Amino acid sequence: MDKRIPVTLLTGFLGSGKTTLLNKLLSDAKMHDSAVIINELGETGLDHILAMQVDSEHIADNTVLLNSGCICCSLKNELADTMRDLFFKRALQAIPQFNRLVIETTGMADPGPILGNLMNEPVIESTFRLDAVVVTIDSVYGLTQLESNPEALKQAAVADVLLLTKTDIASPETTQALQEKLAEINPGATQHLIQHGEINPDSIIDVGLFDPTGKTATPQRWLRTPGKASTPKGTLPQKPHQDGITSFTVTMPKPLNWRDLKPVILKLCQTHGAKLLRLKGIIHAEDQPAPLAIHAVHFTPYPPTLLEGWDEEEAMSRIVIIGKDIDEAEIRKALMQI
Numbered sequence: 413m414d415k416r417i418p419v420t421l422l423t424g425f426l427g428s429g430k431t432t433l434l435n436k437l438l439s440d441a442k443m444h445d446s447a448v449i450i451n452e453l454g455e456t457g458l459d460h461i462l463a464m465q466v467d468s469e470h471i472a473d474n475t476v477l478l479n480s481g482c483i484c485c486s487l488k489n490e491l492a493d494t495m496r497d498l499f500f501k502r503a504l505q506a507i508p509q510f511n512r513l514v515i516e517t518t519g520m521a522d523p524g525p526i527l528g529n530l531m532n533e534p535v536i537e538s539t540f541r542l543d544a545v546v547v548t549i550d551s552v553y554g555l556t557q558l559e560s561n562p563e564a565l566k567q568a569a570v571a572d573v574l575l576l577t578k579t580d581i582a583s584p585e586t587t588q589a590l591q592e593k594l595a596e597i598n599p600g601a602t603q604h605l606i607q608h609g610e611i612n613p614d615s616i617i618d619v620g621l622f623d624p625t626g627k628t629a630t631p632q633r634w635l636r637t638p639g640k641a642s643t644p645k646g647t648l649p650q651k652p653h654q655d656g657i658t659s660f661t662v663t664m665p666k667p668l669n670w671r672d673l674k675p676v677i678l679k680l681c682q683t684h685g686a687k688l689l690r691l692k693g694i695i696h697a698e699d700q701p702a703p704l705a706i707h708a709v710h711f712t713p714y715p716p717t718l719l720e721g722w723d724e725e726e727a728m729s730r731i732v733i734i735g736k737d738i739d740e741a742e743i744r745k746a747l748m749q750i
């Protein structure tokens with residue numbers, strides 16, 4: 413079983429309600445065993461967030477603020493250093509024990525490099541695992557922001573959970589239009605409508621590859637194959653949305669060996685990395701003792717996770733790809749040729 417510390421990456425465009433959400437989340441007893449890394453641009457300080465944590469000194473002691481840049485670019489190394497530092501302090505019991513890490517990014521963050529950072533550095537990869545990318549979207553301004561800001565679009569595209577905030581002040585029609593747009597951009601993500609950051613933490617945490625009891629893998633939930641419109645079995649390419657973001661599933665041929673597929677995934681990342689926002693898959697390979705969960709972001713494929721003790725009735729290998737201006741036909745061809 414995967415004993416690594418689960419990480420929730422909380423991102424969302426400027427002013428979309430990340431801090432409001434985090435404040436509410438952290439005041440819930442279920443979250444009191446969390447450590448938090450907050451990345452803010454500027455000198456806001458921690459007071460605004462910690463003001464509400466009166467009953468959780470635990471979180472106050474386990475919260476780190478990075479505020480001299482953005483963790484997707486200028487503070488890349490600081491994020492890795494901070495995560496390592498938190499882990500070693502935890503091991504030495506120099507800080508309260510924590511069983512979860514929440515990272516709040518700035519509103520302009522590109523989640524791609526952050527995900528890369530999380531999974532590409534040996535110490536971090538062996539001690540932390542990504543649970544889910546949670547993205548807040550402003551229900552009033554979300555549609556406009558998705559149209560005019562590539563960052564907002566990328567955030568929405570790689571999300572596992574989309575939280576449509578401020579539904580108290582958006583008209584039902586606007587919220588509905590945003591929901592439809594988000595379902596086009598990222599049909600695999602779960603959507604929740606929220607107000608003032610109120611949401612049951614269970615909808616956000618432990619929604620990844622492993623279930624909260626830590627006993628079994630739940631990859632179907634993690635993979636969340638896009639809906640029927642995006643799951644063609646043939647090789648006909650999907651028409652990309654106007655914004656160029658596409659999400660599609662490739663059902664892999666059988667039988668399949670990981671030793672044959674691995675180089676194809678590597679090559680795919682090398683060739684299409686710039687446009688590949690996220691790749692997730694479940695692989696039933698004949699040369700593996702159990703199914704594999706695979707994951708890649710841009711140019712970087714990550715070590716696969718062996719899903720020991722888990723299997724499915726119909727052993728169907730599938731790979732979900734989310735990309736911007738990505739050549740779907742090319743990718744399908746490459747994958748189907750193995």
Ligand SMILES: Nc1nc2c(ncn2[C@@H]2O[C@H](COP(=O)(O)OP(=O)(O)OP(=O)(O)O)[C@@H](O)[C@H]2O)c(=O)[nH]1
Nearest residue numbers: 425426427428429430431432519577578607608609
């Ligand atoms: N009416 C209403 N206001 C909200 C809601 N969620 C957040 N807000 C307000 O929206 C503003 C921005 O919220 P924040 O939580 O600071 O947003 P953020 O994403 O952390 O902002 P940045 O850190 O600047 O990117 C604040 O004034 C919040 O009080 C909501 O559900 N309804």
